[in-house]
Amino acid sequence: MATITFHGAAQEVTGSCHLIESEALGRILLDCGMHQGGDVVSRLQDEDFPFNPTNIDAVILSHAHMDHSGMLPKLVHQGFAGPIYCTHATADLLDIMLRDSAGLYERDLERENLKLKRQGKKLVKPEYTMDDVEQTLQQCIGLDYGEQHDVGPGARLMMHDAGHILGSSIVELTLTERELNKTLVFSGDLGKRDAVLMNDPSLVRKADIVLMESTYGDREHKTKLDTLNELQSILSETWQRGGNVMIPAFAVGRTQELLFYLGCLHQQGKLDNWQIFLDSPMAIEVTRVYEKWVDLLAEEDIARLNLKHKLPLEEFLPNLFLSVTPEDSMAINRIARGAIVIAGSGMCNGGRIRHHFKQRIWNRNNTLIFVGFQARGTLGRILIDGAKNIKLFGEPYVVKARIETLGGFSAHAGQSGLVNWIGHFKPRPKVVLVHGEPRAQQALAERLWKEQQLRVTIPTNGDSLVF
Template sequence: MTLSLHIHGAAGTVTGSCHRLVTPHGTLLVDCGLFQGPKSLRALNYRDFPFAPAEIAAVLFTHAHIDHSGLFPKLTLAGFQGRAFATEATRDLLRWLLPDAGAIQENDVERLNRRNARRGEPVVVPIYTRADAEASLSFIESQPYDRWFEPLPGVRARLRNAGHILGSAFIEIEVDAAPRPLRLVFSGDVGPLGKALQPDPARPGRADVALVESTYGSRSREPMSEADRRAVLGRELEVALAAGGNVVVPVFAVERTQEILEDIAELKRGGKLRGAQVFLDSPLAGRTTEVFRTHRASLSRSEGGHAFSGGEFRLSETVDQSRAIGRIHAGAIILAGSGMCDAGRVKHHLKDNLWRTDSTILFVGYQAPGTLGALIRGGAAQVRIHGEEIGVRARVRSIDTYTGHADREELVGWCRPMLDGLGSLLLVHGEPNGIDGLSAALAAAGVDRARIVAPVLDEKFVFVHRDGRWSAIPEANGMPRLPPEAANARRDWHNDYAQMLLDIRGALQAAPDDAARHRLLQELRRVLGNSGR
């Protein structure tokens, strides 16, 4: 069996992390993540895996975020019968995140099927259900940090703290091979230095081949203290509330929610934000906060995970409680999932507040290209939510003080212990500008540019030992599921179609009279008729 590596996700894009390592001893996956972003990319979630799930002997998770774990229930449904490994905290988070992802898919499909029935279109089914996700949890075993174990005979692995979110790890793997063992490092997502709740990431040891994330590979951030970060948040919230409306904060249920709630609690204890009602409209975030409490000893601040203890926040568990928030038009800070606005309760709060000039949408995290969050953050005048056209008249603000990813200099520093003997360095989990920026920085740090590779989706690499070192050599292996230009597109035709509908409506409304509207529609019909010839 050829010793090879196959990149099935997070190639030229930041989601869908999935890397297949084929060894003479068996095959394993590092991560099995959901694609997020434009519909063309998300459509991959519904397609068959580009490999036989029954042939996978083991899965190793770097962390619990859905873009690294969210297709695991689908893998088990498709025939996977091996073992899966994660840190204890990651396993505990997945107990909540995976079933929630299944429930979201069920709800979204139910809404879509109601629309399809009216249009006479076929019924669709979810990728997996809540029950499917709950069943998949039985495959997952926990492993401690920093201890070698064998996911399969002939392959050793070790989980090291990545400092990204609770339980996050980068993974060192050693494969028995001739003329000497092959040593690989999979970075997962590497956290920044001085993160709010997490200790600084550990440093990797020697490696022959490394896969390194490049989300913020083109960015440098000024160091910021805990007090400075909290002050930035406080100023944004105070100005937003002074405008007279609500503040909607799209958040991820894991880590970002806990960080922001902790800082809001400190601001309130310091006399700030008096009178503001703070809502956490995410049952999932409430449950994952319990996981933070369970694992608080691993956090960099012992008080982390106690954000609810002071009674400063109202947790909305039920749909009725969520709807009640929608009847508040001023003075509320609403934290709701999901962080990229593509699912969950935040979409309802956006419908309630986007069109209000006195409301504020405050982004505190990364927005993948093509997501609703990216469209709003990018300045869209109108967006479509649940099939409705919503004008964007609210204040749209963004702060980057709660990032979970290392910047360019931090990534180069993290890689430095591996650089001397490195045969190949594969840059994944990044858009082209992030990959290019990190590639240039690594070259400036002394890495031979010929050894830095940016894989494309489904690309295969064969491991070759020559001149005393292992290298990963790309090998032609047929057509990828998406061409590179589609996999890393900031928009796809679905985004353009939605924008065109909004543009047509705007043009019709702006026309001086019905005759002009009739001429516009006639011209559109003419163009459509010509395009079909």
């Protein structure tokens, strides 16, 4: 008998964390992610683990995005000493992302403590340090897709390509208790079919229980061609207005996909004379990791890029400039028109994109393009919901830039993709929807019942179920 308890991404999109307990497995976490939105210093203080980290035997990590991995250093800081199983590519991405996140956290904490010191208040102790990040990385054990690995006295792990970002995995766990086998499949974040650079999500066909994401359970995505045409139209209109374009982009996955699309437009002679700035040191590093693991990417798109061992961005997209230093970033502010600025963070809660908002969001000639999901409570979600006034660095700003959303860039499967993927399981497993907001989950549940007579469970935070 095994129990799953949901400690995050339950009727919400971020903070993925599910605890599995069984004789065959011990106590293992599926993901250990951070909730997105709000101030990171306050968030890390407020997010306590509802279990003792020293009692966790291992973590199985579906992929490197922070809403799935961001709490690992805090888990280690509080005593977790077990292995962290993930793909080799995910381990490489974690090396970049956790260090970057820790650096931002340390800077924010330093500013917060300086303010508290001036007010004569008690200082905030760090929830984790860079040493904890180093230890976290040492605990990672990289696996190949399709490789079987023992993770408990009666448990085997196999990872399959989820097609979401580089290294992303569908987790398959087989537990043997009292000579009976039970299989749990955790979708992680499922990619969409025909996504740029990524392979289609692997089809797993047998399980007793499936934990399936449901981020876009209530909508579909546009095709590659429709997305490319829509992007070209938005850029052309902004060019005619004499404006600039700001794109908050996730460093992993979305940025590389966006560069591919821009390169395609350039190759077709449809990009005008835009200057393109990748203003994210982390995204630049991540792009080099994509180069390293090019064999894991979709063959068709790699052939289109004429790749052998690396992404030749300078040839494919010659108007691309890589902004590494703060001085490089600030120099972009001197460009009055014709700049496409791709900068982190993807949900606008930090990073360099907020500095570009400060310079340009009040100008009606400019355009802000969202190419990824914006969680509740984030600045990105506030802007998509139509806010006309926002605060940046403590100062009020009016929002006059045009706001556009390109859903076709999503790295998640749409509703039909999710329905198709789960439909390959025979016989029908018990299905639990995670990683989605209630409206999306309910819409997906209704379609699954209508088309497949499949009843699903939608847990709330803290719920447990036995399988």
